[in-house]
Every structure is written in structure tokens, then in C-alpha cells.
Amino acid sequence: MDKKQRQPLDLEEIRRRLSQARGPQYWRSLEEIADSEEFQQILEKEFPRQSSPLGAFLHRRQFLRLMGASLALAGLTSCRPLSQRKIVPQVQQPEEVIPGKPLYYASAFPMGGYARGVLVESHEGRPTKVEGNARHPATPGANGVLSMQSPTQMNPDGTPRHLGATDVFMQASILTLYDPDRSQSPMYQGQLSSWTEFNAALAAEMAKQGAVRGAGLRILTENVTSPTLAALMEELLKKFPQAKWHQYEPVNFDNSREGAKVAFGEPVNTVYRFDRADVILSLDSDFLYSGPASVRYAHDFASRRRVRKDTTSMNRLYVVESTPTVTGSVADHRLPLRPSQVAQFAVALTGALGIPVSAPDLPQEQRRWVNAIVRDLQAHRGRCVVTVGEMHHPAVHALVHAINERLGNVGQTVLYTAPVEARPVNHAGSLAELVQDMTEGKVEALLILGGNPAYNAPADTQFARLLKELTQRNGFTVHLSLYEDETSAVCQWHIPEAHYLESWGDIRAFDGTVSIIQPLIEPLYPSRSAYELVDAMLGRQRNSYDIVRAYWSRRLGNANFTKTWRKVLHDGVVANTALPPRTVKVRTEAVVGAAGNMPRPAEGLELVFAPDPTVWDGRFANNGWLQELPKPLTHLTWDNALLVSPNTAQKLGMRMDTGGLANMVDVVEVRYRGEKLRAPIWIMPGQPDDCVTLSLGYGRTRAGKVGTGIGCNAYALRFSDALWTASGVQVVKAGERYPLAGTQQHHSMQGRKLFHSGTLEEFRKDPEHFVEREIHGELPSMYPDFQWDGQRWAMVIDTSLCIGCNACVTACQAENNIPIVGKEQVASGREMHWMRIDRYYEGGLDNPDTHLQPVTCMHCEKAPCEPVCPVGATVHSHEGLNQMVYNRCVGTRYCSNNCPYKVRRFNFLKYNDPKEPVLQLLNNPDVTVRGRGVMEKCSYCVQRINAARIAAKKLGRELQDGEVMTACQTACPTQAIVFGDMADAGSLVAQLKAQPHHYGLLEEWNTRPRTTYLAKVRNPNPELEGA
Amino acid sequence: MQGQIAKTEPGAGLIEGKHTYESVTQKIGAVVLSYRHPRAWYAVTAIAAGFVFMLIVAVSWLLLRGVGIWGINQPIGWGFAIINFVWWIGIGHAGTLISAILLLLRQQWRTSINRFAEAMTIFAVMCAGMFPLLHVGRPWVAYWLLPIPNWLGAWPQFRSPLIWDVFAVTTYFTVSLLFWFTGLIPDFATLRDRAKSRLSQIIFGVLAMGWRNSAKHWHRYEAAYLLLAGLSTPLVVSVHSIVSLDFAVSMIPGWHTTIFPPYFVAGAIYSGFAMVLTLVIPIRALYKMQDFLTMKHLDWMAKIMLATGLIVLYGYIMEIFTALYSANQYEQYLVANRFFGPYGVYFWALLICNGLIPQALWSPKVRQNVFLLFMLSLIVNVGMWLERFVIVVTSLHRDFLPSSWGMYYPTVWDWALFLGTIGFFTFMMFLFVRFVPMISIFEMRDLLHQTDRHHRAPAGAPVTPVASTEVTP
Amino acid sequence: MPQVFHRSSNTLARLSIVTGAALLVSSVLIASNLSRSPYVTQVGAPVDQPVPFSHKHHVKELGIDCRYCHSTVEKSAVASVPPTHTCMSCHSQVWTNSPLLEPVRLSYLNGTPIQWNKVYDLPDFVYFDHSIHVNKGIGCNTCHGPIHEMNITYKAQPLSMSWCLDCHRQPEKYIRPKEEVFNYEYKAPANQLELGEKLVKEYNIKKEQLTDCSICHR
Helix, strand or coil, X not given: CHHHHCCXXXXXXXXXHHHHCCHHHHHHHHXXXXXXXXXXXXXXXXXXXXXXXXXXXXXXXXXXXXXXXXXXXXXXXXXXXXXXXXXXXXXXXXXXXXXXXXXXXXXXXXXXXXXXXXXXXXXXXEEEEEEECCCCCCXXXXXXXXXXXXXXXXXXXXXXXXXECCCHHHHHHHHHHCCCCCCCCCEEXXXXXXXXXXXXXXXXXXXXXXXXXXXXXEEEECCCCXXXXXXXXHHHHHHXXXXXXXXXXXXXXXXXXXXXXXXXXXXXXXXXXXXXXXXXXXXXXXXXXXXXCHHHHHHHHHHCCCCCCCCCCCCEEEEEECCCCHHHHCCCEEEECCHHHHXXXXXHHHHHCCCCCCCCCCCHHHHHHHHHHHHHHHHCXXXXXXXXXXXXXXXXXXXXXXHHHHCCCECCCEEEXXXXXXXXXXXXXXXXXXXXXXXXXXXXXXXXXCCXXXXXXXXHHCHHHHHHHHHHCCCEEEEXXXXXXXXXXXXXXXXXXXXXXXXXXXXXXXXXXXXXXXXXXXXXXXXXXXXXXXXXXXXXXXXXXXXXXXXXXXXXXXXXXXXXXXXXXXXXXXXXXXXXXXXXXXXXXXXXXXXXXXXXXXXXXXXXXXXXXXXXXXXXXXXXXXXXXXXXXCCEECCCCEEECHHHHHHHCCCEECCCCCXXXXXXXXXXXXXXXXXXXXXXXXXXXXXXXXXXXXXXXXXXXXXXXXXXXXXXXXXXXXXXXXXXXXXXXXXXXXXXXXXXXXXXXXXXXXXXXXXXXXXXXXXXXXXXXXXCCCCCCCCCXXXXXXXXXXXXXXXXXXXXXXXXXXXXHHHXXXXXXXXXXXXXXXXXXXXXXXXXXXXXXXXXXXXXXXECCCCCCCCCHHHHCCCXXXXXXXXXXXXXXXXXXXXXXXXXXXXXXXXXXXXXXXXXXXXXXXXXXXXXXXXXXXXXXXXXXXXXXXXXXXXXXXXHHHCCCCCCCCCCCCHHHHHCCCCCEEEEECCCCCCHHHHHHCCCCEECCCHHHXXXXXXXXXXXXXXXXXXXXXX | XXXXXXXXXXXXXXXXXXXCHHHHHHHHHHHHHCCCCCHHHHHHHHHHHHHHHHHHHHHHHHHHHCHHHCCCCCCCCCCHHHHHHHXXXXXXXXXXXXXXXXXXXXXXXXXXXXXXXXXHHHHHHHHHHHHHXXXXXXXXXXXXXXXXXXXXXXXXXXCCHHHHHXXXXXXXXXXXXXXXXXXXXXXXXXXXXXXXXXXXHHHHHHHHCCCCCCHHHHHHHHHHHHHHHHHHHHXXXXXXXXXXHHHHCCCCCCCCCXXXXXXXXXXXHHHHHHHHHHHHHHHHHHCCCCCCCCHHHHHHHHHHHHHHHHHHHHHHHHHHHHHHHHCCHHHHHHHHHHHHXXXXXXXXXXXXXXXXXXHHHHCHHHHHCHHHHHHHHHHHHHHHHHHHHHHHHHHHHCCCXXXXXXXXXXXXXXXXXXXXXXXXXHHHHHHHHHHCCCCCHHHHHHHHHHHCCCCCCCCCCCCCCCCCCCCCC | XXXXXXXXXXHHHHHHHHHHHHHHHHHHHHHHHHHHCHHHHCECCECCCCCCCCHHHHHHHCCCCHHHHXXXXXXXXXXXXXXXXXXXXXXXXXXXXXXXXXXXXXXXXXXXXXXXXXXXXXXXXXXXXXXXXXXXXXXXXXXXXXXXXXXXXXXXXXCCHHHHHHHHHCHHHCCCCHHHCCCCCCCCCCCHHHHXXXXXXXXXCCHHHHHCHHHXXX
């Protein structure tokens, strides 16, 4: 009570309203209040930045969109607006803004402390879509990484000419920005509080700590590469010498770091140049999908796999892995082994290369592999790469360093640089240290900047319990994060963190290149960045813009700084900040020694912890797009499952019933070191026997409306000394069954010629007959051929390049306002993705070949869907698009029944629900929001085509190749998807259609699809063929 | 012996027992005019009314939430709605066949069942008509399927079989209704004249549209009735042919089949007669109509079922043959999937219901056994429903790309709507039996006249149909 | 037995048939005409605005070019209603204290936008692009009517799909030389059709493509 008396009256009023607003309506009411006059005033009092002209700007935008959005659905049914709509022009028009035309801003998407460069599309100041920044080393575009010198070219319609590739996380990050579940106000012990209160409390605590030189002060961050934040931390540690800075990232690089230390005596950062590699061996490394450089690596890898009539050379990929991964699925040779076996394999390989390690005697088959690979590697000295997964023991990393050195790859395909992290520490160790201090009661104030350790700290640390106790002892515990999550729940204070699209910052890429994180929008809710919080701890009140700018004005020097600064912001990267390669020497004896005393695995099953392909370490658990995204290979959504090999499943008598709607699977209890976890199983072809894999990131208890309470929490079994692999695991049937929602129920091609593949040899010999066709030439049609002198849009997908990373699927979802439908609907076969990646297995259950086939609407020239529509809601355009006119659709679903590719999607229920206005901000204004009872499907991004065509027509010229890029095409890291005008012989798509290994799906049915494929070319080692 | 029907007479056995014109009128008219009804009638009508209520609930929820409340999905875009639509439309056919074709063929035995069958047609088409309307995603714009001048500048797409459906079904309904009503006019007049209460006199009077039994009226009537019969004869064939095109026009294996039109028509008549039997047998007992709805009727209907049933069976066999002969792996997979796929049991069941069991009709004993006949008609009804299920679902659930194969499980709402229409149908039939002469009075008297020339009416009564009491101006 | 009906009922019966048919026909006619009536389409119905802005005054009497305020009409899909700043660029000098302009001044002072009422309101599934029409010789008043005569702005066209299609099917009926686009006095010449044909070719307008659904619906 007395606390309340100290508050200004108006805040009292807000308090009252907030206290009335609870339950699902909660955030919405807060929004209303936030918009209310008096609250705006308070905010302005408290945060001057809120009173920038943008304040009104944002306000207006929300208003407009809400009006628009709420009418979008009504609009579909009636042609007259239900109410008088408004036009709300700005008071002052920023000169670069042209209403109705999007702008693109460069920024960087931080994940695990590493940057991926982004260009964000913004409609009247409302970010709607994330594209890659082609200038950023981690996100190269079709022409690779754009050099600093080359000027930015724009298409006539104002879109950048060169866009970079993306991954699913970049695409989906925009949804998190608008997530209604984001926390919106400081919380004190679970009660709504205010910024004034927090500031007071923080100041008091800092004063207290200042007295004891910060003896009781601890700061826990995620992995930090940001120069500015690092500088702030140093300053803080100078001011509070006794204070400690800990870093913990559940998906960290401890093993690589330790491995480097073993090999070189110092932590170095390894950068691979797959674009220079002819032969690649991956030991459990999913370099094409996970890690800060995955997009770049996928791009480089693919650049050596483009097999065409005239370029018939390609690289070769061996994968030895303990879990089927994206990388493994595109391997030319894949060998499933348990983690311990992979380690031994590495040792044997090292031995075979003449490094004096005590080589183990491997089973005959593995020996065959080792020999073959060694021969192949030695034949490509300096032009090969051996890479190892983070999950392996430091010694294995050390071995791989030795191998690469021995093969002369260092400086060629393998580069070493200084560490990218601002302060390279062993994360598990750093956390253990903190835990130690907490148990000993040395900690009085703990500020957790980002992350969610209470959820994702190793089980043995008991971090959540300790934190709770500290809070109960009235310790000053603060959690800064986007969501009010598990950690916030056991902290005294929760502080809403600004999303990366809302606040300034800086961050380094995998190679050290620095990017400035540039916000696209005023914070939707009063929130702070880590920078601002640390600054506040230093007793200042700067906003993140001033902080970052100040730091860089020092770094870049004040001489025409403004000019440099503008260029930096424009490019999205700070020139020449990539770390220079360093020459380091492998200490062989140390490596050999380490290899000697690697721990032997205990009896029983081996358990592998893998970051989840969609929700990663759990940070994206509340992101509907990622939850509903079919996981590569399993095609499961909304759940994680324990992957077991067919044999192991048989041995343990576990069943999995697929083919129905939901997959009914057995639930098992996983036992490890006295910990127990119930998990549904998934029988995974290609999984090594006696090795089970469980992905992290599920079983969240306070993730939000979307992510809470789904899946099982793998962290419960994770121990500091066994972060990635655990041996001696028991798995017993729990006796119950559980439904898993998948998007693909059948995995064999039923002997149908739907997918064509072959070896490079076959292609060289006889490219013309590489594809065994059902038909030759074009079948006759009863309809006359269609005459048209304009563009004829078409798409070619190179299945040799598709790695199944799903970037395209998410990009499509973001571009085309595709709703998520939830687990139940997915389970009843109603997912809405316009694009899917079909996956077929070929060969035995134990180690089958995986074939990936992205399927969009085929835009058939003789489309079966068109003649059956009773109202002509789907008809052909002159440019060859199979148009779907939502507002004409009555919803008979006949078109979908008659579509042989089943690419059409129907709004069985009202999936686009305007109940969450903030989500309407996300919608792409150029694409209709579909209502209930309407069919929809891939449109070849017709909104982009139209924009480009209009722009070209205004210039009085024809469209040029590459001026229209579909969302899936721009997103694809390997440029497997090529879209363009097939009437223009010079266009890339036309050239691809002329390739000998070009074919159409179900072409024998004479639907004349415009979306076609290039057959998959593999490059197997003759020595290992027929294995 | 007087009143005894000589076996040699044409149409012998179509009326049994001693009957005079008077007694015929009396017997049939009484059902409508009397206020006392068998308990069973009240019971059945009440239960049916309950189902009608369920139907209303199901439809309301559907309109509120959308077709997502059903079990349909990708790839099975059509489920119960279309299955039931085809099933009901099929049932309707018997009525039209009996009233129109048999009339043109001068089949006297149609006389006592045609009114009944026509009523059945109308109500069946009502049930059928509900589904296409309800199964669309946005029923409120379903009128776009009609060629109404509009200022979207957009028209229906006449290439689509669904549009043909719209025309086929609406025409069918209109013609059937007219035909039925025209046939009723003279009987309404009779009832008007026999009605005691003022109200019923007025109601029947209005319905009789001033029928006066004048020779002119009879002449016009005969002409009109014959024309309508001629008009609706092609409909018997056309309607279900067009419905079958909904499937045949597509390219999905199992749908894309040239044999569909004839085989659908046969199936329709098959199920139609089954339904007539299903209804006639109990009602005949309920209202003691055995004299007019004789064993001979049942026998002949059974024979038609047998015939059409064989055509349907032939259809099945040809479908399988063409699939295997086509050497098209997709067609072949379809057949394999029908027999042994997840829905195999449905296919076997349908073969047994439509193919195997009805062969019992070869035996006169079965045809003479009312109970067996009744059970058999029920079985055929079920079988024909299963046939539509197999066609719609098993064709869709596994088509070209295994990646998008799926399963279809009907939800409680699918069932509610289906059973609801059955309730509605029964409800209407029983109301019809109650308020409209279920057998054509005047045609029966005509039949009586023809079948028994030696017959003498009670003194004073003219030989021509009984004179109306109305004074001609 | 008494007569059930009076004999007049025969006439009534016949009459009922005729009237029934008549009713049916007339109801259809009424419905179709009503749906095209200004009552439904709001054509010619002035829309109240927070500030009673007169196009007549600004365009005809003062001769201000359309593009002075609707500055993005040639660049963007939307013609854009001007920001308050644009209004104030004149009204800080003229009519500085007219009560009618109070909302404008307030908006400028408080930075709160003026909320104009939409006059030409298309449903959200229709994507109209001003720039391409203006660049291909479709004049402002082809759709916006005698804007220079409007004191309070009203809708001059029904904006029905068939109305759009009328031009998209035969642009030659309405197209005019580019330089005449913003000329509100422009009158179609007698030889509009042949001039139109010429311009359609000249401006490289692919007529058949104009009726593709995705030109307006996405």
C-alpha cells in the first residue's frame, strides 16, 4: 500500500485498469490502455524517446491496419465496406516514404550471439518480411557475397536487385516481433510493476553493490559477440571489480573451443571454404543446416554441385553421423554410426593418414570406408574439408584439426581466425562457476540478460531451484527477455526486452564481420535492450541508439563519421571487420594424447541431444510458424520425438502407426543418471542402432499461448559433463500411446516415377537418357496451343541442390499471409503451407537414400483444376499463371480433388482470425487475407510479378530476367529454385528447361506443368558403390 | 361368381378382394379424411421429427463454423455431403421411372404405387438438394452458380459439371413436383367433395383448382399428364448421368471412367426401387392396403431390382477390368487399394450388399416373402450408399503423389447431417401419407373398371367415374 | 350439399395465377435495379469530412494541380491524401484563422493526423494502382468525375466490377493522351475510338491481359 502512495496518480489509474484486465484478453486491454491519452503522457515523461514524431506514426499505423485488417475478411464476402473507413495521412511525411511502396532496411538477425544479415521489407514503417542481405558474409545471394564496392542496384519496382538467402529462423523472427504473448511491462514478483519502480530499485541495488565493489553482483548473458555490449561490460566490471560476468548458451561451442585449445593451445575460430572443396567429410556436422554459417556453407557447398550439360563436375560429400540430418540427407555416401563409433572412426582416419594415434580395430565395413575416404582425401590434398560436429569430445575436434593440417587444407579450405566471441569462455564452466557462487550464497544481485537458464540449464546445476532460493532470500534477481518465461517466474524482476527489429545494437558474424542491428519500428511495448540495461547499471539513461552510435564514433573515428555511419547502416555490415586468417600449428603430441584418453561409452543405449530444427534451443517455442513447420526428414510438427532406429524399435518392441491422420506412437520412459523423461518415439530410417536422439527446445512450461506444454523437455536429461551425448541410457515402454501430427504420411514412391536421380558417371555417359521418361516429346492436346507474345512464367527446381532446409516454406508463409492451423488441424490433414518439400525414401530401412522434392503449384498449362470450377474462380492468365481468385471462390473444393499434385489448400475453418490485432500488423498488404471457406494455393508470388510489371511498363520497357524473384527463390540458400520467363531464351529458367536432366512431375498426364525439375545427380565414390 | 377376378384378365392380381368404385374411394380417401390413425404413425412421425431437429442443429453449427466441422481434409475434399447427395438423388429415380416411363409403357401395375413413388422422389430430391448447397465453403455466395445477370460481369463456368448439376437437379425437382401435383388434382377434388369439415373443404378445394370432372377437364388433364410424362422420361436418364459426370469429368483414377453414366442410372433405379419397397412394405401393412399394393407389385419391383442390380454388378466388373487392362499403374493401384486398402472392408461390404445378396431375388419364394424382401431392400439401400462412399473416398484418399495421401474419418457432424436428412425424408413421407391420398383414387377406379368389365356398381351409380356434386355453370 | 366456393372464386383463381407470375418478374426487376441504384452504390452522395475541403475551390478557382497534394499518384498505387504539412504550407499564410481550418491547425500543432473519410473505398481484395493508370493515359476524371466542380467530394462512379471491366475490356473507349491526364477540362474527341486504338498501341497496352483476374485480385 505505502509503496503505491509514492506513485503519481495517473499511474495509479493505469494500475487499476491493468489489474482489471486478466486472462486471454490481457494484452489487448493493455494495448488499449497503452494507446490511451494519459498513458502516452506517462510514457513520454518516463522515456523521452517515446515522444519522437514516430510516436504518432506508429499509433496511426496500428489504427489503420486494425481498420484494414478487421475489414479484410468482410471484404472477401461483400463488396461494400461495412463501415465508413478512414484515410489517415501523416502530419509530416518523411521524404523517403512513398505511401504504398515498401522500403528495405539492412539489419542483422542475432541468434546464439552470431549475426545473419537481413534486409527487412517495411510497409509504411511496418516490417512485414525478412530477406537476406547479400552483402553479409553469412547470407550470400545468387551471385555470392556482394562486395562492398559494388553499388546497390534496385529493380524498377524499388526492390533490391540482389537479395541474400535466409534460413527458417530469420524468416520466422518477424512473427516473434508481433507475438501477442510478448511481455509488455516490468513485473515485480509476478505483479505488474512500472519502469519508475524498476529504475529506482536498480539504482538502489547498484549503489549497494558499489559499496562492496560489486562483490555480490553477477551478470549472466547469452553468448556475446557485440563489441558495444562487450565494451559496456568491461566498463561495468571496471566499476565493480568484484562483479563477475558469466555466459551461458545451451547450444554452445564449448567442444570446438576446447578442441582448438588442445590442438593449438589457444581458442581459435574455424571458418570453412566449401566453395573450394572437392571432397568433404562430415563427422556428425550438420553444417548445411545448423550453426551461424549454415546459409553461407549451404551456398558454397551448392556452388560446386550445379551439374549442367556443359559443367559435369561436382564435389563429393561423405557423412558419418549418429542422427539423420539435413546434411546427411544430401550426402553422396552416408554411414550411420553411434557417437562413440564416430569418434573411433575419426581416430582410425587420423591413424590412416599417418598420425601416430593408437588406431582402434574397426569392423570390416567401417575399415572399408576409412580406406576409401582416406584415398579420396589424399587425392584431393588442399581441396578437401573434414569437419566435425559440435557434439563430439574436444579430442575429436583436435584430431580433425590435425587431419586438415595433414591434408594441407589449412589456408586453403580451412581458415583459422581469432575467436569471434567478445570473451571466449567455456559456457558450461562459466555457468557452473555461477552456480557454485549461488550455492555458497556469494550472489546478492543476479542480472540475466536474455536467455532462459531456468529452463535450459543442465539438469545437474539445479539452476532454477538456486535462482528461486536467491529470489526468496530477497536477492536482486532481474531477467531481461522477450517473454515472461520460466526464468522470469523465479526472478524478482522481469523486464521486457526489445526485439532486434525494435532496438539498436551490433553483432558479429561467424567470420567476425560486424553488423549494426538497425530497428525497423518503434518498440511495440515499453521495453529495453541489454545495452540500455547495462548502461542503466552504470547509472546512465542513454538509449541504445546513442550507446551504439557513441561506441562506433569512437571506433570509426569522428572524421566524416556521419558519412561512414550512413554507409554502414545502408550496407548492413561494417567494412573490413572480418577477422584476418591466422597461422596456427597443431601440437600433434597433445592431440594424440587427448585422443588416447577419450572416455569410453558406458553400456546401454547412447542418447544424442540435438538442437531442434525448428524451435532450436526452445527460444522459438512460441513461434507458430516454426512450430507448424514440418521438421526436415521427419515432417513432424508441434512436437519433438525420440528418434530410434527400426532395429532398436523392434528390439524394444516399440510401435508406430502411420498412414492414418495422426501418427499413433508408443510413449517411452528415458532413464539416465536417475532422471526420467517420458517421450513419444519416432522410428527413423537411417538412425544408427542402439542410439536414440532427442531434440531440445520442447516441454516449455511458460512459453506462451502457442508453445506452452507441448513436447518433452530434453534438458531434464542433460548434464554439464554430457551436454550432447549420454551413454548408458535406458529406454522402456511407458505403456501409453501419443498422437504426432505429421504433414507426410507415406514415404515410399510406390514404384512410381515421381523423382529421378542418378550418378554423375551416368550423366556424363548419356545425359539424354539420364531421366527414364514415361513420354518423349510433348503429348498431343485436344485444345489448341495458347498463343501469347508476353512473358510465360515458369519455375525450375534443381533437386540436386535442394537440401530440404525449409527456408522456402517459411518465406512463402511470411510473404503470402499463410495462417497456422494448430496441431489438431495438421493432424486432420489441413495444413495450409502453399509449398511443401516431399521426401521419399529409397533403399533399405536402415540407411535409405533420401530424395527431396519441393512442390509448389505447378501452374499447369492444361490445369485440371480450371475446367471443374463452377464459378471460374481459378483460371489461367495470359502469362501462364494458374490464378486463384479468392473473392470469387465458393468453396466446392472440386479443383483440389482434381489436382493431381494436391497443392491446393482450403480454409476449412476461419484460420485467419483478426482477434489478435497486433498480428494483423504482420500481414503483407499486397496479398489478400483469405477468409473461411476459400481455396488458396501458390500464386508464383503474383503480387511481386505485378509490382515489377507495372514498374517496367511505366518505364516503357519489358521485364528483364531476375527482376521478379519469388519468395521461395530468394530464400533458398542453394539457389535450387529458379523462377523466370521461359519465353525469353536468355533467361536462366529457359536454359535450365533445356537441360537434358530436366523433367516434369507426372508429365505423362499432359498437364504441361510450368514448375519442373532437374533430376538429382549424385557423385558416389566407385570404391564404395554397392556397399 | 360375381366380383371374382378371372385370372385371364389383363392386370389381374393388381387389385384383390371385393372392391367397388365406392369402396376404393372410401378405403383410400378415409386415410386422409379420418382423424384416427394407427399409433405407429404417431410414433414414427415423432421420432422422425426428432431427427429433423437434429438436422437443424447440424446445419446451424455448420453455417456458424464452416465445413471444417466435418471430416474432410486434403486430399479428401468431398466426404459425406457428396456421398449423400448422390445417394438421395439416386433414390429419387424410381419415382420418375414408375410414374413416367411405366405410364408411357401402359404398365397398369404402376397405378397403385406411382403416387407413392413420386412423393418419394420429391422428398428424396429435397434431401439431396440440401447437400450441394451446404457443402460449399461459402454457402452465402452459392447463388453464383446460377446464371443471374450481375454486375460483377462474371458468369458461372459452364464447362464445370457442377453447373450442369445445378440445372439437372432443379429441373428434375420442378418437373417431378408438377407431375405429382397434376396427378393429384382429381383426387383433391374427390376429397373436397367428401370432406366434412369446412376447413378441409376449402383446403382441398383450393388444391383441386376448381376441378369439376367435366369431360373438358379430363381431356386437358390427360394431355397435360402425358406431356409431363414425356418430359420427365429423359430426366430419368439425364439427371443421374450428369451427376455421374461430376466424377467422370475429373482425372482422378476411379473417377475418370466412361462407364459411369449408365452405371449410375442403373444404380439409381436399383436404389430407388429398394427404397420404394422399404417404404411400401410397412405402410401397406400399417394401412391395410394389401388389396391395392398386392404381392404382384412387390414381385415385379423385386424383379426390376434384380435386373438393375445385375447391370450395376456388371459396372463394377467392367471398372475393374478396364483398370487392369489399361496397364496404367495409377488405375491398377486404385483397384488394389479398393480391395485391400484401408477402406477395403467397405468395398467388400458393398459387393456383398449390391452384388451377392440380391441374387436371392431369383427365387420366387424370396420375392413372395414380404419380410425377406423388406430386409433385402434395406441391404441394397446400405449397399448403394457404400458404393458412393467407395467412389468418393477411396478414389481421393490415395491418388497420384503418395506424399499427399490421407485418410477420411467422418465426424459426429457428418453423421448428424446424414441421419438428419433420413429423418426429414421419413417425416415428409408420413405427413404425405396422412394428408394426401397415397394411392391415386381415380386411377384405381379406372383400373378397377378395366380389370373387371363384368363388375356392376350399386344401382344408380354411373359407370364413368363417380359424378361430382358440383353444379356446372 | 352446400357450395364450397362462391363462383367468383374461379375468377380469383385465374387472377392469382396472373398476379403470381407478375410478382415474380417484378421482384427480380426491382432487386436488380435497386442493387445498381445510387442508394446502394452511394454514387453522388457527398461524404462528410472533418474539414469541408472543396476541390472546386482549390482545383478550378485556384488552379492547383492534382499532383500538388496527391503527390504520389504517378509513383505509387495510392494517390495519397496530403500530410497536414502540405495544407499548412499555404494555410500558414492564407485563411490563418478561419474556424473551418481549426482541425488542420490542431493536427499540425499536436502532431495528431487528420482522419479523412474514405470516398472511393475498394474492398481489400481489389488492388488498384493509380500510377499505372495515370501513366497509361487514363484521366483523373474518368473515374473521379467532375472533381473540379465538387464542393464536397462524392463518388462519381459505382466502382462495380463490371464498371472496371468496361474499361479493361475496351480501354480505347476511355484512354487519352498522357499529357491530358490531369486536364479536368478534357473532353473525349469525336473520333475517341480510333484515337483510343492508336494510343493503346502506342502505350503498348496488352488489352487481353487487362482482364486477367490477377491484374486486380491477388
